[in-house]
Amino acid sequence: MTTLQECQARDATDPLRPLRDLFSIPPGTIYLDGNSLGAMPKTAAARAAEVVTQEWGQDLIKSWNTAGWFTLPQRLGNRIAPLIGAGPDQAVVTDTTSINLYKVLSAAIAIAKQDAPARRVIMSERSNFPTDLYIAEGLCKAQGFTLKLVEPEEITAALDSALAILMLTHVNYRTGAMHDMASVTAAAHAAGALVVWDLAHSAGAVPVDLQGAGADFAVGCGYKYLNGGPGAPAFLWVSPQHAERFWQPLSGWWGHAAPFAFTPDYQPAPGVTRYLCGTQPMVSLSLLACGLDGFEAAESLGGMAALRAKSLALTDLFIALVEERCQGYGLGLATPREHAQRGSQVCLTREHGSGAFAIMQALIGRGVIGDFRAGDGGVHKDILRFGFTPLYIGFEDVWNAVEQLRLVLASAEWQRPEFNQKHAVT
Template identity: 45%
Template sequence: MSELSFKAAELDAGDQLAEVRSRFVLDTVSDHAADAAGVYLDGNSLGALPAAVPGRVEDVVRRQWGELRIRSWDESGWWTAPERIGDRIAPLVGAAAGQIVVGDSTSVNVFKALVGAVRLVEERGGDGRDEILVDATTFPTDGYIAESAARLTGHTLRAVTPGEVPAALSDRTAAVLLNHVDYRTGRLHDLPGLTSAVHAAGAVAVWDLCHSAGALPVGLDEHGVDLAVGCTYKYLNGGPGSPAYLYVRGDLQDRFDSPLPGWNSHAEPFGMRPAYTPAEGVRRGRVGTPDILSMLALEAALDVWDGVSVAAVRAKSLALTDFFLECVEAYVPEGRVESLTPVRHEERGSQIALRCSDAGDVMRLLIERGVVGDFRRPDVLRFGFTPLYVGFADVERAARVLGDVLASR
């Protein structure tokens, strides 16, 4: 056993979150070659299946839908699920109850939040604020939505990197859309500082939390974030295509004017009135009929967080990524990869991105040997570290197999 293998065993022995791993459905040694026993490092794209979900979904399908049918809207709590599940997510992103509603996709919620941000500025008399700033390094859909929102609201869109935002802000700025963690590199951006700068300029801050919620502290309330969105199928393990969420700060809710006013966000949804009157509170962030099957699967998935603190998750995340970089340095031939992820903890999310000239082929070979990460064109290997189910032996094994694959090429 190598020195790093011994170190991994010691770190696993002291892991306070080790027992949480049993709450997930994961590969066993027999599923893959013993040397790479099912190391799953792609939770930043799709989280692993929580063990409680299949049984809960079966109950939803067979009993709630199959037997109770329409009665489940009331008797099984279907109607209140978007807010109830939002309150389950709230402590994971540092928000008080009553400020998060679950439903729709991240893209739809980005549209609601960004247009809603512009309307908040207009409502308070923001004449002359005709520009939207968007993160130039953003996940593509945020850029597409921002461009459409700018056209629809008659605003100019300007793409800048997060580091350029403070200098780019002006009395023309209405809203700023930023990613908390860069999806390619894993860089963690300064949410408190950038939110403060946006507010000082008189603009509204909208944050995309897809790559941070469930991996590190966010502090939405603490830092005065106006609006935020996020997906639930990455570090929250809600399942493929599980519904996203929208955060509207409590003191802004009575002024939040959604560009998608659906019957579910009406003050009297069953009144079937021709004129729209928005519901009170965060409910006005709803649109149409909730996607109950995937929403209740998400609710079951969130049970894995019982008794788990985000602070403990963050501490383990940093320890895992530190150890992975140490193992990569030891096992990977010199000069074969370059880390794109910042070394400083305050600038690092919960993934490591390595630049590698033949990254696509390398990732294919890693997956064949049971180490699952992902590849981003043209030359990036991404490894996501979900502290709820990734251990230090997994990390050592993944880096060792990566070294073997690169040495053989």
């Protein structure tokens, strides 16, 4: 059995431990929901004050030049690049993940129509994050394509001559299961398809090497593991081989080759800049820089490789402790045990409608914050979801989180009515 003391000892010798001090975690809270909204870097409040009071309040429109507002999407894209295996000037930060997916899927469809007009299928996982499926569904209807949904284990066999685009989320939001990006991309390419990756649950959580994998397009989220703040703008990456070839339909002035020439005809800018559209929310965008500071601080401590090793150690420990200490309460494990197939979260299952929502509420009442994702009464059980951000989560946190979970289950306190009140946002 693992002891609290052993966990404390692991924290004491953890070289990444100082990074925790970069973040503001509320007292009495063990925050295991950084996969939904990353915790606040301590520098964010001062940065927000600077952008609002100085850049907006004092410098006003001059800040477009003096504060570099106009080039911030590209500069932030270049700072995300090392986390996703992108080269310089291949990524931008802008808009939302959904909208960026619309852009890159539109571009991919245009390429597919030109290079392989007989291919008219976009394939994805049935349990992909729904907004990805909604965006793909809409584009398929508009473009005469078919959206085909399969289970993850069916993907390889379904790579056929009708497939134009394989669109996958690297780490599944419900289970934490991770695809092997390189092998899936290679298999899809061998079958003649383009590959679009959604990195919402992997950028900043696991090492990603888009160029190494030969991927075509990618999008990702700024407010989860990148700690950019609530609703922080998202990012988008385009392989250099596609960068100059096609436009995307959200052809706004920020993506124009000469945005201040105010010419009536649209001329896309070179490279990834053409994936910009309209003016970006500068206060929110600026705060993403504070989140990226954390990864740059981790560089001298081993960078993403070290963060990944700690993440796996944290999730291994959580799985082991749950299995040691929470037996007999109907919990299962949705997340793969294989390291190569696991993201940075652990999802515990319980039969649909058997109290998982209330258990999570009771756990949150005890200061351990995860979240709940409803099952469907069929193949998908209800899920208790826990994200582990190695930048600010420690081994003692894991021990304490499991101990609180055990106490919630053992005491049956979760059956109190107060823990079964639904909210608008779950």
